Amino acid sequence: MIFHRFALLCCAALLLTLTRCATSLGAVSLRPDGTPGPEECSEEARKAMNYLRMFVGEAAWVQIDANQSSSPITLYNGPLESVLEDNLGLLEAPARLYGHVWTGGPQVVIRYYEAQPVKGGNKVPICAVARLGMGQLRKLPESKPGTALLDSSRAGVFMVDSFR
Structure with a gap:
């Protein structure tokens, strides 16, 4: 009987932990085309960016996926680790940037x-987005659902105060 209570308690704790993990990005609403909707930057991130002199509009180059350095690259929906190629404010290259990828729309x-x-x-904590001009984060036509093939393994990363 004690074992069953212990097992039930462990399962409840695990479920609570998984629920908290899922809601950290679960708050991002998706548009009909599968791209993420607007999201506010946390006060904690705004303070950290200010201390690090990473102001809105500041930009640097990143290697989009730390595990893929040659083009083309394949991205999947979900977490992403990028490598900063240039200093960004007081953050020195090759710092790592951690984020999330959505491949649902015409662009990543x-x-x-x-x-x-x-x-x-x-x-x-930070708030930044990857961008390239002239549609260069556009998926290649041979991209399968849930993935994106990109011509370039690099992009610009831009500091923002909210995600639009």
Whole structure:
């Protein structure tokens, strides 16, 4: 009987943990084409970006996927780790940027939520997006559902105060 109560308690704790993980990105509503809707930048991220002198509009180059350096690259819906190629404010390259990819629309949408300084320390909350001009984050026609083939393995990362 004690074992069953313990097992039930463990299952409840696991379910609660999974629910919290799912709701951190679950708050992002999706548009009909599968792209993410508007999302506010947290106050914590705004403060961290201010301290690191990463102001709205500041930009740098990133390697989109830390695991793929040659073009074309394949991205999947879900978490992403990118590598900063240039310094961004006080964040020195090759810091890691952690975010999320959505491949539902005609273009890939990448939002970054955290940065890991190269010299260690804790992850820092941020708000940034990946962009390239002239539709260069547009998926190649041979992309399958849930994936995106891109011509370039690099993109610009731009600091934002909210996601639109």
